[in-house]
Amino acid sequence: MSTPFFADLVRELCQEGGTGPLTPNGAVPGHRRFAGAVPPGTLFHYAVAGIAHPDEWEVGTGQIDGGGRLVRQSVSASSNGGSPVDFTVGLKTLALTVGAGWFASRDTAAATASASLEELGLAVAAKQPLSTGHDSATTGAAGDTLTVRRGAGWVNIPLTALAYRDAGGMVVAGAALGGAPGSAAAPSLSFAANPNTGLFNPEADAIGFAAGGTERARLTATGLGIGGAASHALHLRGAAPTTCIEATTTTGTVIGTKGPRLLLQSNSNTIGNGGEIVFAATGDTDVERWAAISGHILTNTASGAFGDLIVATKAAATDTALSPRLAIQASGVVRPGADNVQNLAAASYRWNNSYFGASPTVTSDAREKSWQGAADARELRAAGRIAAELGFYQWNDAITEKGAGAARRHFGVRAQAVWAIMADEGLIDPIGADGRPGATPYAFLCWDEWADTASGEGGDRFGIRPDQLALFLIAAQEQRLAALETAA
CATH class of the missing domain: 2.40.128 (Lipocalin)
Structure with a gap:
């Protein structure tokens, strides 16, 4: 008979009664449900324990049917004298467990294995010892000797004449190591599990460093070459005869030659x-x-x-x-x-903000200006109309980032509105149907266009020079005040 299925920590609550199938309706805290742990139709040991009626209990073997119910197939023990219990409707637990026979079979198997091990130990103890009876040692000492066959006889060689591991765990060589030159494919000094990686002697007065069977660096009297022989104090070479880095006393350090x-x-x-x-x-x-x-x-x-x-x-x-x-x-x-020939930022790459401890100084030297005089009537009229356009606004990017309630309010004008007023007064060309402005002699009106950038998008943007526009509006305000004072 096959061993019943077992899964740890499977226990659910149930309210149903009777002698037939019982339906689980939720895992006990800290446990799992049958539906996620036990395959339907698989035999397992179960235990039913009444909570509302603690005198009702039953253990046996059963399975979960296609409807998720516990079907009791055979009863091992119960509160009904070993017969199926006619459970009363009320709270009870359904659990997946192991039967007493399972523990008994495991105990028997463990006892059998223990006896077999004891018999094996007695058999090994009866055999001849593997060593010659001498004490074992994991390290050597300078005064140790090693008996070896020489010709027809035997001789004792001091351990210091060989390489040995001392008490400190270091492998000590009693003389200078003299190995074959080796090659990049088979270095003379390598590793047991990696014989094509290590040190070799590619030429006189040189040490080669190999990795994976290929020379990766060479140290000579000239210098250190990484990737090949060095022609300078430090010379890094690529796969082709291309210098990656070279350090010299004449040109300094050069990185890359191609x-x-x-x-x-x-x-x-x-x-x-x-x-x-x-x-x-x-x-x-x-x-x-x-x-x-x-x-x-x-x-x-x-x-x-x-x-x-x-x-x-x-x-x-x-x-x-x-x-x-x-x-x-x-x-x-x-x-x-x-x-006075470079810009700070560009139309498509703007600084977000700037901080100064004092106001910027702007050149206003009369010797560098061709003076044209005060604003005329049309210009003053346009300035008055522009002043009426002043108002509060929020930047769209700030609204997207912070929300309309948190985005700060700024005060100023809309550049296109200023442009339209100036055009309406006949001072500049109007904005065309394609959204591009015409020519303008006024420096406080700005428009920039840029070609495709790295992002693949070009664009354009209207702007103003606030300081010049503010002075333009002040001139109109001064003219208006003068007219009011004259009329009074």
């Missing part, structure tokens, strides 16, 4: 020069260089040096020299590479 490369070098330690990181295409000429970060020494004395840090790029591939774009001066000032 394709994009990076040079770490020191021009000199004289005033105006300094170390630099150069990004280049395939060579080291000015045409092939496309970006650099360099030092600019201002003072170099025995007591110390200081200077500026400069970032330079090329605007086009045909440029023959790098142009400074950003400088961090020794004083801490961050400035552009040239005066």
Whole structure:
């Protein structure tokens, strides 16, 4: 007879009564349900225990039918003298358990195995010992000797003449190791489970490092070469005869010789020069260089040096020299590479916010301006109409991020409304049907367009210069106040 099915921690509650099938209706806390643990139609030991009627109980074997009910097939013991119990309707538990016979069979099997082991031990004890009777040792000592056959006789060799493991767990060699040169495929010094990885001697005064049967590095009197022999103090080579990294005393450190490369070098330690990181295409000429970060020494004395840090790029591939774009001066000032020729950000790459301890200084030198005089009547009229357009607004991105209730309210104008008023007064061309504005001489009206970016999307955006527009509105306000005062 096969052993009944067993699963741990299967116990459910039941309310039904009678001598027929009983339907489980929920797992006892900390236990599992029959439906998820016991395959239907599989025989197992069960135990039914009354809770509402604790004097009613029954154990036996049964199975779960297709409807999920416990079908009692044979009764082993019960409160009804070993016969099926006619359970009273009320709360009771249904559990999957093991029968007494199961424990008895396991005890018998364990006793049989123990007896077999005892017999085996007696049989082994009766055999001749495996050793010669000497004490065993896991390590050697410097004074130990080893008896070996030599010719027709025997000799004692001191253990120090061989490699042995000492009491500290270290393998000690009594003399210098002299191995065969070996090769990358079969290094002279390798590992038992990995014989094609280790050290070998590829040439005079050189140590080769092999991994997987291939030379990966070589140390010579010239330097260390990773990927092959070294021609410099440090030389990293790729699979082809392409230098990945080389360090020399003349050009500094060069990373890459084919394709994009990076040079770490020191021009000199004289005033105006300094170390630099150069990004280049395939060579080291000015045409092939496309970006650099360099030092600019201002003072170099025995007591110390200081200077500026400069970032330079090329605007086009045909440029023959790098142009400074950003400088961090020794004083801490961050400035552009040239005066009044670079923008901070772009129409499609804007800064989100900026923080200043004081207001920005804007050039307003009369010597650099061609003065055209005050606003005319049409311009003042347009300014008055624009002032009427002022109002509060929220940025759509802020509403998306924070919600309409949390997005902050800003005060200003809508650029397209300003543009429309100026066009209505005949001061500029109107916005076209395609959404593109016409020509305008007024610098406070801005429109930018950009081509496809890395994201694959181009776009355009209207804007204003708030400081100039505010002064324009102030002029209209001043004219209005003057008119009111004259009328009074």
